[in-house]
Amino acid sequence: MGGSKAEEKPAGGGGGGEDWWCYQFGNKDALIVKSSKKSPLALRMVVFAMTMICGIFICTMCMKQLGSDSLSRIVKIEVAEQLCNKSAILHSEVHFVHYPQPITYSRSECKCTPVRFFAIISSQRSGSGWFETLLNSHMNVSSNGEIFSSKERRSNISSITKTLDKVYNLDWNSSASKNECTAAVGLKWMLNQWQSRISIPLILCLQGLVANHADIADYFNRRGVSAIFLFRRNLLRQLVSQLANNHDRYLKQLNGTHKAHVHTAYEASILARYKPRLNTTSLIRSLKQVDDYTHDALENLKSINHITIYYEDLIRNRTKLLDVLDFLKVPRSKLVSRHVKIHTKPLSEQIENWDEVYNALNGTQYESFLNADYRI
Ligand SMILES: *[C@@H]1O[C@H](CO)[C@@H](O)[C@H](O)[C@H]1NC(C)=O
Ligand SMILES: *[C@@H]1O[C@H](CO)[C@@H](O)[C@H](O)[C@H]1NC(C)=O
Ligand SMILES: *[C@@H]1O[C@H](CO)[C@@H](O)[C@H](O)[C@H]1NC(C)=O
Ligand SMILES: *[C@@H]1O[C@H](CO)[C@@H](O)[C@H](O)[C@H]1NC(C)=O
Ligand SMILES: *[C@@H]1O[C@H](CO)[C@@H](O)[C@H](O)[C@H]1NC(C)=O
Ligand SMILES: *[C@@H]1O[C@H](CO)[C@@H](O)[C@H](O)[C@H]1NC(C)=O
Ligand SMILES: *[C@@H]1O[C@H](CO)[C@@H](O)[C@H](O)[C@H]1NC(C)=O
Numbered sequence: 460m461g462g463s464k465a466e467e468k469p470a471g472g473g474g475g476g477e478d479w480w481c482y483q484f485g486n487k488d489a490l491i492v493k494s495s496k497k498s499p500l501a502l503r504m505v506v507f508a509m510t511m512i513c514g515i516f517i518c519t520m521c522m523k524q525l526g527s528d529s530l531s532r533i534v535k536i537e538v539a540e541q542l543c544n545k546s547a548i549l550h551s552e553v554h555f556v557h558y559p560q561p562i563t564y565s566r567s568e569c570k571c572t573p574v575r576f577f578a579i580i581s582s583q584r585s586g587s588g589w590f591e592t593l594l595n596s597h598m599n600v601s602s603n604g605e606i607f608s609s610k611e612r613r614s615n616i617s618s619i620t621k622t623l624d625k626v627y628n629l630d631w632n633s634s635a636s637k638n639e640c641t642a643a644v645g646l647k648w649m650l651n652q653w654q655s656r657i658s659i660p661l662i663l664c665l666q667g668l669v670a671n672h673a674d675i676a677d678y679f680n681r682r683g684v685s686a687i688f689l690f691r692r693n694l695l696r697q698l699v700s701q702l703a704n705n706h707d708r709y710l711k712q713l714n715g716t717h718k719a720h721v722h723t724a725y726e727a728s729i730l731a732r733y734k735p736r737l738n739t740t741s742l743i744r745s746l747k748q749v750d751d752y753t754h755d756a757l758e759n760l761k762s763i764n765h766i767t768i769y770y771e772d773l774i775r776n777r778t779k780l781l782d783v784l785d786f787l788k789v790p791r792s793k794l795v796s797r798h799v800k801i802h803t804k805p806l807s808e809q810i811e812n813w814d815e816v817y818n819a820l821n822g823t824q825y826e827s828f829l830n831a832d833y834r835i
């Protein structure tokens with residue numbers, strides 16, 4: 460019920476050039492950071508000064524924390540944890556079980572219903588919008604969408620932490636919010652989003668997750684947050700989907716509105732009409748960079764308790780979803796989504812210069828992308 464709207468939000472704040480950290484693929488491996496360049500010495504001074512300020516800031520905060528408000532809150536949480544009988548929970552699970560006390564409402568009869576924290580970590584056009592609606596169709600799961608598409612919320616680790624705290628305290632009010640009996644709460648976090656108007660060079664933009672990976676992995680491990688890594692094996696299909704999505708962002712083919720996800724086969728057919736032309740000179744390089752980049756990110760985040768899911772596997776075998784429900788320790792149930800897949804045809808009918816692309820990839824490590832098609 461409540462869940463069906465969270466995904467309606469445009470996937471990603473990925474509109475124009477609102478992202479800071481962008482790698483431009485294709486020409487040069489330039490890291491475009493839209494900030495003024497500083498000399499190493501000046502930079503070091505700044506870092507030093509920041510460290511000092513942070514130190515003082517943390518001390519001050521600690522002092523304040525001992526003040527009335529937080530203290531009573533901490534005590535309250537401890538009391539609640541003590542009141543809830545944890546003896547039925549496996550020892551290995553205790554770290555992942557929580558009893559949040561929302562500020563904005565009371566969990567009333569469910570205050571001792573354990574809550575798991577999760578984050579869907581994915582990349583654009585990997586089916587994560589679809590996946591999230593499926594999860595939100597579960598009565599006890601609340602996934603609050605791509606909340607870090609907002610630049611302000613991800614601008615530094617303290618605003619990231621503050622936002623996460625609010626979500627995991629069940630205080631985040633979104634269309635995906637459920638009742639007090641939520642048993643798993645989370646959000647969707649994109650490792651990257653690909654931006655490009657028409658074709659490659661791709662521009663890969665980051666939603667704060669990579670820039671702050673150490674702190675975030677630390678937060679997740681400390682607070683017992685589990686991650687669902689959702690990826691797509693076929694990067695070529697992902698690229699086509701991304702280019703078609705970007706194309707629609709500018710053309711707004713559906714009655715003047717841009718849609719990242721659709722609910723009818725008719726709308727899907729309109730969005731799938733566009734056949735991108737890929738620059739075969741830079742294609743392999745771009746695919747490799749995206750591949751390496753995802754590997755590096757996962758390497759950095761692998762200490763988090765996680766499950767890895769592939770979009771293609773979910774499409775082929777819906778029972779894979781039950782693995783996710785088991786991972787979140789919520790009761791198994793049938794999950795539904797109104798999303799309709801946009802690109803259903805073989806890749807050869809979806810790329811303008813298919814022959815060129817075929818020749819460029821044939822015989823390379825990405826050859827499998829050309830042939831691996833799935834039935835719907
Ligand atoms: C294709 O990519 C190459 C290398 O990045 C670039 O030099 C060339 O201009 C691109 N071609 C088109 C048509 O964009
Ligand atoms: C906690 O629950 C277990 C069974 O799950 C029960 O045996 C035990 O008595 C309960 N403890 C308290 C303090 O209620
Ligand atoms: C972090 O970002 C928020 C929002 O952009 C800002 O208000 C705050 O001052 C920043 N904090 C630090 C320590 O930079
Ligand atoms: C959540 O937001 C909706 C609409 O903005 C509002 O009607 C509702 O009262 C809010 N709920 C809470 C618990 O703040
Ligand atoms: C799921 O939600 C229902 C209805 O709100 C509630 O009765 C039930 O206890 C919840 N289940 C779990 C495992 O939290
Ligand atoms: C566009 O609007 C017309 C009439 O307002 C409606 O019949 C049609 O279904 C809409 N098309 C899409 C793709 O939303
Ligand atoms: C579908 O996925 C489930 C759960 O992972 C697995 O047990 C089952 O063997 C899979 N079925 C097929 C046909 O691959």
Ligand SMILES: *[C@@H]1O[C@H](CO)[C@@H](O)[C@H](O)[C@H]1NC(C)=O
Nearest residue numbers: 817818819820821822823826
């Ligand atoms: C793909 O490459 C192989 C050799 O690597 C070649 O035999 C085959 O004809 C190529 N396929 C096409 C369709 O060009």
